[in-house]
Amino acid sequence: MPPALQPRQTRHARENAAPFPASSSAQKPSTTFTKSHQYSSSSFHDRLRAGLRDRDPERAKRVKAARERKATRKAAKDAAGKDGKAKKKNRTKPAMLEFDLPPGPADVDAEETAASSSKIRSFHLPRFLARRDIAEDELGVNAELLLSVAPEFASEGTEGTTLEPGQLAYIRDVMKELGPGLLRTVASASVEDMSKTTLVPDMVLRLNDQGSDYPPPTVLLAVYRTPSTSPSTTATQVVLLPAHTNVLALYCSRIPTLPPTPPVPAHVVDSESGTLDPSRVRVPVQPLRLPSPSTFPQLLSFLYTKRADNLSKALLPPGPMSATVNAASSTRAQATLLAQTYTSQALLKHAMDVHGLWSNATVLGIDDDPLWEVIENTWEILMWSLALSVGRPGIMAVSEDVPPEASADGKVGQSSRGE
Structure with missing residues (x-):
């Protein structure tokens, strides 16, 4: 991690999430959630497991179609590779x-x-x-990382760090329905203390939507640019983005590491009342180096x-x-x-x-x-x-x-x- 970091919070909650509204076709969860201004962990996980068990014919068709698309892409790639080798003989530079x-x-x-x-x-x-x-035998996801941060994605009755064939497609199908609701919790979260000049292991998020049916963000990404070859004496600019580790692990197969998702949000104890404050949650900070921090909010919103x-x-x-x-x-x-x-x-x-x-x-x-x-x-x-x-x-x-x-x-x- 860079020695000098200058964190700043992005306007992701108000601007970058705006072009990506929740889909009007997304169904409201059928499960009755606890409305006590605290997210019900068990209810959300029950919703996930119910969706994963619901292997209806339409969902099976989508999984089959995804496999056929992958096979078609491989065949096209093999054909292009053979044709490309002949063309590359007369070409020394990329187009x-x-x-x-x-x-x-x-x-x-x-x-x-x-x-x-x-x-x-x-x-x-x-x-x-x-x-x-x-690769032909690659899932397109780091199964070990995914199941470590989101054990609820594991098939019932199975153990380990592998996904059974077709399970990934079902998981993504269910999360596609739940994603817009999760994104709304991201949009409602803001970093409480922006006065720090260096990154710390964890920070507190203030939740503006305390009665949400969906879990609050579980990680605060500290996104910074891949350093150039020339040395720089200026502080590295960091964009702080709340996110959910299960969404990141579900699509980002090469993300270096992610903290495990807590079974219950780590709400902060109110100093005056001594009780848990449902509007504040402490999350770990995860540094993430990317080539283009400015376009990551759009990519993150798409994943949701x-x-x-x-x-x-x-x-x-x-x-x-x-x-x-x-x-x-x-x-x-x-x-x-x-x-x-x-x-x-x-x-x-x-x-x-x-x-x-x-x-x-x-x-x-x-x-x-x-x-x-x-x-x-x-x-x-x-x-x-x-x-x-x-x-x-x-x-x-x-x-x-x-x-x-x-x-x-x-x-x-x-x-x-x-x-």
């Missing part, structure tokens, strides 16, 4: 796109600015953002809600285009409208956000088809819009003969030169 942009405002419409400068900046962006490579449409809206510039990423309209048509509406600098900013979110998902080892489809679709649209914005649509022809593996490193570079 990169170069965009020459003048410096200027990045958040204004094209009609509102006419950027001009004597210095042009060249940005080198990968043509593709490759998916995480999942699994709303691909809302994630697309958050990654693309505001307007009608963000609502039609998965519509039948062509990528070229969507990119054309964006290029006509926004400056190249604004489009680049959104492209960097997509790249940052992709970097986080790769580092955390998230294997989720809807997430990767959003990343791929938004990146394709933004690359086309940038190419059209700078008047170089021809550079996109590289997509016809270069497989995604060619851009697996995903590095972004830039340089400057005078006109």
